[in-house]
Every structure is written in C-alpha cells, then in structure tokens.
Amino acid sequence: MNATPDNFRCGYIAIVGRPNVGKSTLMNVLIGAKVSITSRKAQTTRHRITGIQTRDDAQYIYVDTPGFQTRHANALNKTLNKTVSNTLTSSDAILFLVEAGTFGPADQQVLDMLPKNVPVILVINKSDRVKDKAVLMPFAQKISALFNFAAIVPVSAKLRFQVDALEAEIKRHLPENPPVFGPDDITDRSEKFLAAEIVREKVFRLLGDELPYTSTVVIEQFEQEGNLRRIFAAILVERSTHKSMIIGDKGARLKEISTQSRLDMEKLFGGPIYLEIWVKVKSGWADNEAGLRAYGYE
Numbered sequence: 001m002n003a004t005p006d007n008f009r010c011g012y013i014a015i016v017g018r019p020n021v022g023k024s025t026l027m028n029v030l031i032g033a034k035v036s037i038t039s040r041k042a043q044t045t046r047h048r049i050t051g052i053q054t055r056d057d058a059q060y061i062y063v064d065t066p067g068f069q070t071r072h073a074n075a076l077n078k079t080l081n082k083t084v085s086n087t088l089t090s091s092d093a094i095l096f097l098v099e100a101g102t103f104g105p106a107d108q109q110v111l112d113m114l115p116k117n118v119p120v121i122l123v124i125n126k127s128d129r130v131k132d133k134a135v136l137m138p139f140a141q142k143i144s145a146l147f148n149f150a151a152i153v154p155v156s157a158k159l160r161f162q163v164d165a166l167e168a169e170i171k172r173h174l175p176e177n178p179p180v181f182g183p184d185d186i187t188d189r190s191e192k193f194l195a196a197e198i199v200r201e202k203v204f205r206l207l208g209d210e211l212p213y214t215s216t217v218v219i220e221q222f223e224q225e226g227n228l229r230r231i232f233a234a235i236l237v238e239r240s241t242h243k244s245m246i247i248g249d250k251g252a253r254l255k256e257i258s259t260q261s262r263l264d265m266e267k268l269f270g271g272p273i274y275l276e277i278w279v280k281v282k283s284g285w286a287d288n289e290a291g292l293r294a295y296g297y298e
C-alpha cells in the first residue's frame, strides 16, 4: 500500500444478532477469508474473533460476537454475555443482523442490549430466501420503529448480494484514523486459536445435533519446525457417552474429524501439518469459571 492518505478511516465494527442469523458468514464475506467458523449448528462462535479488511482508503476491523444464550444459565453463558456488552460499547459501528421476515424474542433480546451512543446498522440478512421482495419493506419498517438505526441494508451474505453497499455504509461511520494493522493481516488471533476453531467446526459439522453444545477444543501443544506444524489437540466433553459419539465406530468419526481438520489447517497455514486429536471427559467444565479462564474464555 502507498502512504496512508490523510482522510484514511479505521475503526471497529461489531457484528451482533441472535444465533444462526449468519454473523460468521457475513464476516467471512466482508473480510474475504475464512477466519470465523460457520456451522449449521447454533452457538459455534464462542470466541471474539477479529477479522480485518484493508482497502486503499479504510481499514475495517470486525469483531464477531458469540450468540446470546438464554436457555442454559451457566457460567459460560454469563461470560459470553459480558464479552458481548464490552465489545459493543467499544465499537465505532454495530451491525445488527436479523433474518429477513423473522423477528422474534431472541432478536428483541439482542436489540435491548445495544448501546444508544454507537451507530447501529440494521442488516437484513438471508434476503435471498424471500421470494417476494415487496415484503421486505414492511418488515424493515416494523423493525426500524423499534430502534433509531443509522441505516437499513438488506443483504444476502451467502450470495454476496449488497455486501459492497453495506461496506460503503459502514465506512461512513468509521473515524478518520491511520490503520491499526498491516495491510495483509486478516486476523489478530494466533494460529493456535485458529487450529482449535477448525477442529471445533469439524466436530460440530460431523456430529450435528447429536452432540450437546457443551464441548470444546483445547490445543495442548503447538510446535513449528521449519514449515511443519505439530499440533496436539484435545476435544473436551462432559460425559463418556459423548466421547464414544465423537470417536465413532472403530474410531471412524474421529479419523474423519482429524483428516478434515488437517486439510483445512494445511490450506490456512500453508504448510504440512502433523495433527493428533484426543477426546477427554472433563465433567462440569462449562460450570466452572476458573476452568473457563484457563481455556481462554475471559
């Protein structure tokens, strides 16, 4: 990139919305790389992930927030909700995602947490699912009566429809600042973190609804020798029955999780990977605040 122009803009953008509205998908499209992990299963995004998009005239630093959890009131969920509030008040703009045609109590709950002093853009995602586009307008009007939005933008994260328009709208709200990150950075998360996210995504994808959401992945060892990365991961589950579900018949499922994870890691890190994954029973981890801190959910 050439010298930073005088009117360069740079700021933090939080993406919020109830689980499964498409926050991770949208962030991946906005930053043009696979950093946040998407899954059909709700509640896969537990960490605050920062994705960065650098253009000639602006740097967008995106913050992905975990889905709100109200059904299970354990320590993990309290930690998640606190992270969300902190993320919001320190942002320059907030994208509030809803699904076209749907606005329920879970959406309202997120809306109730939005600060009044940060511009909020209402993003109506999955607009590709609405056959009759004429219904989008009254839907947008209904929601805009509930909050003083800075703008309303219908998009389809999946089809990349209107994503440029959304980016232009976001830019208007970023302060004039020099870039915080280098032009090639896409995330400030470590490779260790990304490795854990990849394994976790495979667990969710391959087990679907069979597995309760209280399972996590810890990278116990991460070594690099030249281009080769040696990664030892542990999948922590609450019960031994969950352990056998993950391992599968004669270890077939764990093998699949392992193979798919390794291929993704090789692509993302650009080098060979030696990966070992163990499944461990760690009863009650989701209820133990000290335990959560140890696993990096602060």
Ligand SMILES: Nc1nc2c(ncn2[C@@H]2O[C@H](COP(=O)(O)OP(=O)(O)OP(=O)(O)O)[C@@H](O)[C@H]2O)c(=O)[nH]1
Residues within 6 Å of the ligand: 017, 018, 019, 020, 021, 022, 023, 024, 025, 026, 037, 038, 039, 040, 041, 042, 043, 044, 045, 066, 067, 125, 126, 127, 128, 129, 155, 156, 157, 158, 159
């Ligand atoms: N049809 C359609 N599907 C979409 C669109 N955006 C996302 N999806 C799908 O919606 C599902 C959830 O997307 P995610 O991006 O994981 O949602 P999320 O809000 O990050 O979910 P949590 O991590 O649970 O908070 C996935 O199956 C996506 O493929 C869209 O624009 N159109």
